[in-house]
Amino acid sequence: xxxxxxxxxxxxxxxxxxxxxxxxxxxxxxxxxxxxxxxxxxxxxxxxxxxxxxxxxxxxxxxxxxxxxxxxxxxxxxxxxxxxxxxxxxxxxxxxxxxxxxxxxxxxxxxxxxxxxxxxxxxxxxxxxxxxxxxxxxxxxxxxxxxxxxxxxxxxxxxxxxxxxxxxxxxxxxxxxxxxxxxxxxxxxxxxxxxxxxxxxxxxxxxxxxxxxxxxxxxxxxxxxxxxxxxxxxxxxxxxxxxxxxxxxxxxxx
Amino acid sequence: xxxxxxxxxxxxxxxxxxxxxxxxxxxxxxxxxxxxxxxxxxxxxxxxxxxxxxxxxxxxxxxxxxxxxxxxxxxxxxxxxxxxxxxxxxxxxxxxxxxxxxxxxxxxxxxxxxxxxxxxxxxxxxxxxxxxxxxxxxxxxxxxxxxxxxxxxxxxxxxxxxxxxxxxxxxxxxxxxxxxxxxxxxxxxxxxxxxxxxxxxxxxxxxxxxxxxxxxxxxxxxxxxxxxxxxxxxxxxxxxxxxxxxxxxxxxxx
Numbered sequence: 113x114x115x116x117x118x119x120x121x122x123x124x125x126x127x128x129x130x131x132x133x134x135x136x137x138x139x140x141x142x143x144x145x146x147x148x149x150x151x152x153x154x155x156x157x158x159x160x161x162x163x164x165x166x167x168x169x170x171x172x173x174x175x176x177x178x179x180x181x182x183x184x185x186x187x188x189x190x191x192x193x194x195x196x197x198x199x200x201x202x203x204x205x206x207x208x209x210x211x212x213x214x215x216x217x218x219x220x221x222x223x224x225x226x227x228x229x230x231x232x233x234x235x236x237x238x239x240x241x242x243x244x245x246x247x248x249x250x251x252x253x254x255x256x257x258x259x260x261x262x263x264x265x266x267x268x269x270x271x272x273x274x275x276x277x278x279x280x281x282x283x284x285x286x287x288x289x290x291x292x293x294x295x296x297x298x299x300x301x302x303x304x305x306x307x308x309x310x311x312x313x314x315x316x317x318x319x320x321x322x323x324x325x326x327x328x329x330x331x332x333x334x335x336x337x338x339x340x341x342x343x344x345x346x347x348x349x350x351x352x353x354x355x356x357x358x359x360x361x362x363x364x365x366x
Numbered sequence: 367x368x369x370x371x372x373x374x375x376x377x378x379x380x381x382x383x384x385x386x387x388x389x390x391x392x393x394x395x396x397x398x399x400x401x402x403x404x405x406x407x408x409x410x411x412x413x414x415x416x417x418x419x420x421x422x423x424x425x426x427x428x429x430x431x432x433x434x435x436x437x438x439x440x441x442x443x444x445x446x447x448x449x450x451x452x453x454x455x456x457x458x459x460x461x462x463x464x465x466x467x468x469x470x471x472x473x474x475x476x477x478x479x480x481x482x483x484x485x486x487x488x489x490x491x492x493x494x495x496x497x498x499x500x501x502x503x504x505x506x507x508x509x510x511x512x513x514x515x516x517x518x519x520x521x522x523x524x525x526x527x528x529x530x531x532x533x534x535x536x537x538x539x540x541x542x543x544x545x546x547x548x549x550x551x552x553x554x555x556x557x558x559x560x561x562x563x564x565x566x567x568x569x570x571x572x573x574x575x576x577x578x579x580x581x582x583x584x585x586x587x588x589x590x591x592x593x594x595x596x597x598x599x600x601x602x603x604x605x606x607x608x609x610x611x612x613x614x615x616x617x618x619x620x
Contacts, residue, residue, distance in 0.1 A: 297611065298608045298611065298612065301608075301612055304612075304616050305615060330618055331611070334610070335611075338610055347606060348605060348607065349604070349605060349607075350602055350603070350604045350605075351602060351605060352601060352602045353589070353596070353601050353603075354552045354555075356588070356592055357552065357555045357588060357589075358552065358554060360588060361555050361559060363618055364562065364618055
């Protein structure tokens with residue numbers, strides 16, 4: 113297990129911290145950003161994710177806009193939101209209700225990024241939604257801005273590793289891309305991810321941007337869930353059977 | 367968490383033990399069936415699955431047929447295999463290679479059970495395949511027999527809980543059905559499972575047989591993976607980050 117660098121320092125240079133934690137930690141009784149993070153301990157073999165675990169910058173915090181945007185005519189975006197992002201949201205939120213559903217989210221993202229599969233959209237909704245302020249199947253403006261910014265970062269990463277501009281990245285590139293996003297994923301897991309999207313074959317398999325986002329968001333979400341249980345930051349966590357199922361099953365989106 | 371009976375004794379009456387463990391435990395250095403099982407300890411609140419954890423009966427053990435069926439003309443079925451099962455396998459294994467791929471498995475099962483989605487077929491291939499004797503994307507006769515028998519049991523359970531013969535079961539029925547198969551799944555997880563197959567809505571949602579098999583196999587597979595780590599049978603387990611990702615990601619089948 114020593115054949116891959118799990119402590120890649122490159123994550124910080126790509127603004128790992130700008131991607132919000134998802135789903136919001138408050139739902140799990142964990143004060144994300146409200147208390148100093150414990151110093152990571154990477155002494156043992158179980159060290160598993162990059163050393164940095166920064167809270168998101170204030171202008172993108174998941175707490176921003178909670179409860180905002182409720183009701184027609186009262187759609188408030190976080191300060192500094194780019195006009196394009198606001199325009200994309202308002203274009204699909206035609207009734208000005210302040211929240212959008214899966215199909216509207218799909219439409220909104222397709223204007224700038226990609227027409228994601230509904231499966232990927234559903235995963236994004238699950239990961240970025242704030243259940244405290246909206247129903248699980250709707251997203252408000254603050255979460256939409258977080259998602260938009262995160263996808264912008266991921267698009268940049270994808271393009272950087274898609275060196276031949278084929279629109280696809282292979283397993284080695286996926287591993288590097290995920291590492292640059294802050295996730296040190298073991299090679300066997302990378303192979304499974306690639307195989308999952310290539311009819312069970314990992315050899316010569318590759319991922320397009322849609323699949324990259326789906327894959328990466330699964331890794332990001334599972335890592336964040338795991339971190340919540342790994343409170344001492346040791347790279348391992350003790351889970352109850354119920355907790356394990358509750359943690360994992362939401363990621364298994366048909 | 368005391369509102370559901372996690373120690374339902376009904377599991378044994380439906381022959382839980384006849385469903386083989388999957389994937390074969392030998393791949394994880396765990397001698398399934400070769401050593402006495404530890405006595406389950408359900409003293410604590412963390413007890414999580416039914417008290418019985420029986421090894422499969424000898425005629426259906428996962429070890430049967432390992433290495434058998436390799437090469438044309440040498441397809442060996444476990445003793446006692448029903449002629450229909452053998453016929454279904456041979457009908458799709460046209461070259462007599464002794465193993466079948468995803469599409470062939472889909473065809474073989476459709477003759478008796480259901481034309482499962484390729485997503486479900488892929489999950490079945492992953493869960494029942496024996497990587498020691500075949501490639502991950504092919505299945506041999508012994509595993510096919512195990513899968514066939516398991517599906518027979520699950521079909522019976524599904525029909526029993528589909529009381530109005532609608533071809534679908536709702537969340538309460540799903541919970542009962544899974545419990546009768548030996549899996550005490552917390553209600554919130556049941557709601558997520560139902561919602562995943564009903565466009566995010568759990569209210570009034572239901573599962574057809576295909577989705578029931580997919581759902582149930584995910585629960586079965588995750589439970590068995592978890593049990594492997596819960597060696598003292600306490601209802602909780604300590605996982606490394608790598609172990610956690612390796613355990614979970616294969617279930618996330620696109």
